[in-house]
Amino acid sequence: MQELVTRAKELLKDGTVTRVLGWKNGDLSYNPEPAFFETEEALSDFVYNGFCGANLSKYMIEASKKEGKTLVFLKPCDSYSFNQLLKEHRVDREKAYIIGVGCKGKLDIEAIKKQGIKGIETIKGAEMTDACDTLEISTIYGDKTVSYDDVMLSRCYSCKGKEHVIFDEQMLESRDTATKGRFDEVEAIEKMSPEEKFEFFRKELSKCIRCNACRNVCPACSCRKCVFDSNKFDSAQKANVDTFQENMFHIIRAFHVAGRCTDCGECSRVCPQGIPLHLFNRKFIKDINEFYGDYVAGEDIDAEAPLTHFEFTDREPNEERG
Amino acid sequence: MPLNENEFRPKIVAFCCNWCSYAGADLAGSSRLSYPADVKIIKVPCSCRVNPMFILRAFEKGADGVILCGCHPGDCHYSTGNYYARRRMTLLFSMLEYLGIEKGRTRVEWVSAAEGVKFSQTMNEFVETIRSLGKNVRLGDLRCKN
Amino acid sequence: MFKIAKNNLPALFRKIKEQRELYLPIRAAEQVNYGVYTEDADVALETLKTVKSPKDAFFPQSETLYTCNKEENKWSITPEELQSQEFVVFGIKGCDVKGIEVLDRVFLSEPVDTFYKARRDHGILVALACNEPEDSCFCKAFGIDCTDPKADVATWFVEDYLYWNPLTDKGNALTEAVKELLEEADDSKVKEQQEATKKIVEKLPYMSISLDGWNGDVLTEKFESPLWEELYKPCLACGTCTFVCPTCQCYDIKDYNTGNGVQRYRCWDSCMYSDFTMMAHGNNRNSQMQRFRQRFMHKLVYFPANNDGMYSCVGCGRCVDKCPSALNIVKVIKAFSKEGGEK
Numbered sequence: 001m002q003e004l005v006t007r008a009k010e011l012l013k014d015g016t017v018t019r020v021l022g023w024k025n026g027d028l029s030y031n032p033e034p035a036f037f038e039t040e041e042a043l044s045d046f047v048y049n050g051f052c053g054a055n056l057s058k059y060m061i062e063a064s065k066k067e068g069k070t071l072v073f074l075k076p077c078d079s080y081s082f083n084q085l086l087k088e089h090r091v092d093r094e095k096a097y098i099i100g101v102g103c104k105g106k107l108d109i110e111a112i113k114k115q116g117i118k119g120i121e122t123i124k125g126a127e128m129t130d131a132c133d134t135l136e137i138s139t140i141y142g143d144k145t146v147s148y149d150d151v152m153l154s155r156c157y158s159c160k161g162k163e164h165v166i167f168d169e170q171m172l173e174s175r176d177t178a179t180k181g182r183f184d185e186v187e188a189i190e191k192m193s194p195e196e197k198f199e200f201f202r203k204e205l206s207k208c209i210r211c212n213a214c215r216n217v218c219p220a221c222s223c224r225k226c227v228f229d230s231n232k233f234d235s236a237q238k239a240n241v242d243t244f245q246e247n248m249f250h251i252i253r254a255f256h257v258a259g260r261c262t263d264c265g266e267c268s269r270v271c272p273q274g275i276p277l278h279l280f281n282r283k284f285i286k287d288i289n290e291f292y293g294d295y296v297a298g299e300d301i302d303a304e305a306p307l308t309h310f311e312f313t314d315r316e317p318n319e320e321r322g
Numbered sequence: 323m324p325l326n327e328n329e330f331r332p333k334i335v336a337f338c339c340n341w342c343s344y345a346g347a348d349l350a351g352s353s354r355l356s357y358p359a360d361v362k363i364i365k366v367p368c369s370c371r372v373n374p375m376f377i378l379r380a381f382e383k384g385a386d387g388v389i390l391c392g393c394h395p396g397d398c399h400y401s402t403g404n405y406y407a408r409r410r411m412t413l414l415f416s417m418l419e420y421l422g423i424e425k426g427r428t429r430v431e432w433v434s435a436a437e438g439v440k441f442s443q444t445m446n447e448f449v450e451t452i453r454s455l456g457k458n459v460r461l462g463d464l465r466c467k468n
Numbered sequence: 469m470f471k472i473a474k475n476n477l478p479a480l481f482r483k484i485k486e487q488r489e490l491y492l493p494i495r496a497a498e499q500v501n502y503g504v505y506t507e508d509a510d511v512a513l514e515t516l517k518t519v520k521s522p523k524d525a526f527f528p529q530s531e532t533l534y535t536c537n538k539e540e541n542k543w544s545i546t547p548e549e550l551q552s553q554e555f556v557v558f559g560i561k562g563c564d565v566k567g568i569e570v571l572d573r574v575f576l577s578e579p580v581d582t583f584y585k586a587r588r589d590h591g592i593l594v595a596l597a598c599n600e601p602e603d604s605c606f607c608k609a610f611g612i613d614c615t616d617p618k619a620d621v622a623t624w625f626v627e628d629y630l631y632w633n634p635l636t637d638k639g640n641a642l643t644e645a646v647k648e649l650l651e652e653a654d655d656s657k658v659k660e661q662q663e664a665t666k667k668i669v670e671k672l673p674y675m676s677i678s679l680d681g682w683n684g685d686v687l688t689e690k691f692e693s694p695l696w697e698e699l700y701k702p703c704l705a706c707g708t709c710t711f712v713c714p715t716c717q718c719y720d721i722k723d724y725n726t727g728n729g730v731q732r733y734r735c736w737d738s739c740m741y742s743d744f745t746m747m748a749h750g751n752n753r754n755s756q757m758q759r760f761r762q763r764f765m766h767k768l769v770y771f772p773a774n775n776d777g778m779y780s781c782v783g784c785g786r787c788v789d790k791c792p793s794a795l796n797i798v799k800v801i802k803a804f805s806k807e808g809g810e811k
Contacts, residue, residue: 026794026799027673027798027799027802028603028604028673031788031794032794033702033793033794033795033799034701034702034793035701035702036701054702054792054793054794058704059702113602118600118602118603119600119602119603119668119671119672120603121603121673140668140671140672189420190420192422194419194422194423194424195422196422197420197421197422198421198422198423198460199422200422201421201422203496203497204497206496207496207497207499207501207519209519209520209529209711209712210707210711211706211707211708211710211711211712211738212706212707212741213704213706213707213708213792215706216704216705216706216792217704217706217792225742227375229741229742229743231743231746234724234725237741237743238707238720238735238736238737238738238741239529239530239735239736240529240530241465241530241724241733241735242463242464242465243464244381244382244461244462244463244464245463247378247421247461248375248378248382251374251378251414251417251418251421252374252375252378254417255374255413255414255417258413266792269792270706270708270792272519272708272711272712272790273499273501273519274497274498274499275497280417283416283417283420284413284417287412287413287416287417288413291409291412291413292409306409307406307409307410307413308406310402310405310406310408310409312395312396312405314405314408314409314412315412316408316412316430317408317411317412317415317428317429317430318415318429318430318431383727384727463726465724465726465731466726466727
């Protein structure tokens with residue numbers, strides 16, 4: 001991590017960049033927050049470890065409107081989001097200096113707590129210099145250890161890969177974390193009967209509190225004003241008044257980002273109710289791959305986007321899935 | 323077809339494009355071809371004017387089935403509108419099926435201005451399908467039901 | 469004081485349910501929230517923090533106020549009925565009990581909110597003391613003793629028993645109704661448990677934060693601080709913190725077109741949202757920094773200024789756990805005291 005700080009200081013000093021977008025140490029051992037640093041001194045709070053799950057691409061929309069270049073640290077999956085935003089002209093390549101940082105899988109504090117670990121004082125083993133196989137956690141109830149691979153964010157188990165699709169330079173090593181197929185969960189649901197599917201999604205979506213965290217964290221949700229924030233919109237914007245409203249928000253949101261969602265998994269990470277929201281986006285990604293050929297949003301900025309393109313021979317909507 | 327009072331009369335919304343399908347419905351009418359009165363037609367400029375929200379709104383307000391009709395691929399008044407609509411509806415319908423909404427409740431048909439017969443047949447079939455599926459209970463706003 | 473064996477709790481719940489609706493923490497799809505007790509509900513009373521606070525029981529996220537219906541060109545207006553049946557909220561923690569006190573200040577002062585009042589009049593609070601508070605808890609900073617919650621009935625889990633101590637008339641009435649299941653007990657075990665928990669509280673990192681410098685008289689000083697400009701930056705403007713909060717009380721009133729009428733309902737609003745307090749002239753706060761500042765100023769300055777020094781934060785720590793950007797009120801308080809210290 002220290003090499004990131006050193007490099008950031010160099011770039012600030014020689015005037016290449018005017019600010020640094022990274023993560024800042026939290027006040028607990030597991031809650032770093034996204035932060036802008038404008039001076040070399042401020043960088044003493046910089047941190048990059050297993051708890052830095054936040055995707056910084058979204059902050060680049062605002063940073064692109066500012067004077068001067070911003071140095072941004074992007075993990076492999078974040079670089080897809082940045083590229084997609086670039087394709088949509090929402091960020092300015094000239095305003096960004098991208099350091100692609102390695103990723104050894106990001107940790108989920110909820111998963112750690114689910115293992116029965118309470119009263120956490122310090123957590124060791126989550127630094128990028130660590131092997132990232134075991135976490136040593138000291139708590140007020142004594143010392144505990146957990147396997148790193150048991151407490152990652154769900155997205156890391158079906159990681160797209162550890163290659164950056166856009167960067168100015170790369171730093172730090174990655175570690176392969178994928179153990180599951182990306183579409184395993186979607187396939188399992190597809191196999192259910194209509195009643196089971198309905199039941200499954202009702203159970204999950206009825207937890208939704210419409211805090212809009214999934215939307216606001218999503219790099220693809222970059223509209224200046226969301227349709228759901230319009231006061232002329234005859235629908236509940238901030239409360240799930242009934243089951244239909246729950247369904248509609250998530251269907252429409254997933255549809256709005258269909259073909260643009262890079263599957264960064266932020267929506268599922270931030271959901272306070274732990275709704276597996278990526279299941280909606282991945283369903284669209286899977287369908288697009290099956291119906292219109294493999295497409296990875298954010299991989300290639302010149303590729304034809306699936307929903308703004310068509311073939312004369314496209315399948316018919318009524319066709320049964322073959 | 324005579325119906326007794328207790329028989330289920332579904333509510334069907336048909337989005338028809340101005341240039342082909344709406345004219346097809348007109349032709350069905352002037353040719354005295356019948357189709358059930360359960361079908362309520364909403365005229366849209368082009369099938370690609372229909373965004374996913376329209377479909378969901380129809381269900382919200384109490385529709386039991388929604389059908390989208392447009393020009394045959396290649397015949398769109400605006401050249402390519404229906405090709406985009408085709409992709410969008412393919413994905414949306416697949417998503418609704420994924421959420422456990424019966425697939426039969428949504429449908430897309432291409433009906434030209436000359437196909438009065440096809441229009442009437444399609445609507446008869448669709449109403450029959452919806453009648454067998456019964457009331458839409460999974461995707462409607464309860465507040466609209468009273 | 470009374471007690472009941474833990475494995476006899478289902479019988480207690482059934483007994484309560486005979487006469488009153490019962491709300492308690494229920495696990496559904498891996499998350500614990502307050503819900504209505506049913507035979508097959510997965511009751512998770514040992515959960516320290518439900519995702520949403522129990523404020524829903526008195527101030528639901530959305531509720532219909534009245535319905536207008538048109539039938540054959542005649543309009544009828546049906547007001548929603550007020551709560552008239554008694555109900556029990558079971559397992560509410562000390563911080564959340566205090567949260568309801570905060571809501572009382574808002575909804576029970578003139579003009580009284582009739583919907584809220586009806587629920588408060590008919591609701592019986594059965595509080596449960598905390599045994600193992602977590603790192604994100606900071607109730608002590610607000611003078612709350614999580615080992616000794618003050619509600620209609622206070623309860624404690626000690627070993628294999630739930631200890632039960634009625635504190636009010638409502639609590640006595642409920643105790644009377646379930647008396648056949650309770651047995652007399654002395655409070656020595658409870659005292660031991662309380663001492664043990666207090667030792668844990670001492671060790672938790674947030675419990676000792678200082679609220680010095682936060683009161684109703686520091687409006688200008690805090691409002692104009694340049695720190696806000698720094699602190700708000702990672703905020704994504706979602707409403708998570710406000711919707712999991714036990715004391716956030718802002719709401720919006722909206723109409724829904726049902727096709728043959730209108731349903732007027734109110735739902736929680738969040739000061740983080742861009743259309744919050746939108747008026748004909750536009751918006752009062754049009755930058756995220758202003759919205760972010762509003763939330764904390766309201767909790768720590770405006771509310772105490774209007775309510776005899778009572779803060780509208782109770783230190784439950786839900787926002788600490790749930791913020792997508794790991795921001796929270798503790799970080800704000802700490803940032804200000806750090807600044808004060810450096811001066």
